[in-house]
């Protein structure tokens with residue numbers, strides 16, 4: 001694992017965006033695994049700036065997002081499809097038909113997951129996967145569990161995740177309790193993984209995930225077994241890293 005210590009959030013975002021842009025330049029038809037959450041927003045802003053300058057071309061890039069809330073439509077401003085359109089896709093020249101997010105409106109979980117697994121299979125595999133880190137160690141929406149679940153599945157969100165997400169919804173009843181997420185095996189099969197972490201509140205979980213035992217109770221800890229992981233964090237998030 002490589003660790004990049006950034007001075008602050010902006011620096012972290014530029015470093016992560018540098019790695020992603022190198023991927024796009026080296027392989028213009030690459031498959032990017034993309035993430036939501038507040039942490040990657042600065043990374044996306046930086047990619048947009050470089051696109052606007054003419055330094056990046058996304059016209060042949062395909063993307064596969066990690067997860068989506070079950071029950072939310074793409075028009076719902078809290079859906080991850082909406083997030084991706086707003087924070088990245090509509091600002092760059094990626095073709096919308098080349099972007100993929102699980103279908104939150106598909107009520108049949110088996111069908112939704114099988115369809116997403118097929119999209120992943122047909123893509124030929126993810127070249128670079130961008131990840132954030134949940135406070136309980138989740139990646140995508142792979143919550144702490146007794147086992148690592150391999151492929152796309154429907155998860156019951158942990159209470160701590162529901163609580164963390166509640167700040168974005170008008171009332172607790174509106175916070176989704178389930179989500180579709182890419183599985184751990186799919187994430188681990190990405191050729192390269194970039195994890196972005198920022199802020200003091202992530203320091204404990206960064207230490208547990210990257211320096212503690214490898215266990216499904218801390219899903220991100222499996223990343224220790226991947227051969228090409230870059231952890232990009234600011235000083236606060238990396239403050240407990242040995």
Ligand code: GLP
Pocket residue numbers: 035036037038039040066067131132133134135138139140141161
């Ligand atoms: C959500 C997303 C994750 C993300 C996490 C952390 O649960 N499903 O992919 O990593 O939030 O979000 P933040 O970056 O806002 O801390």
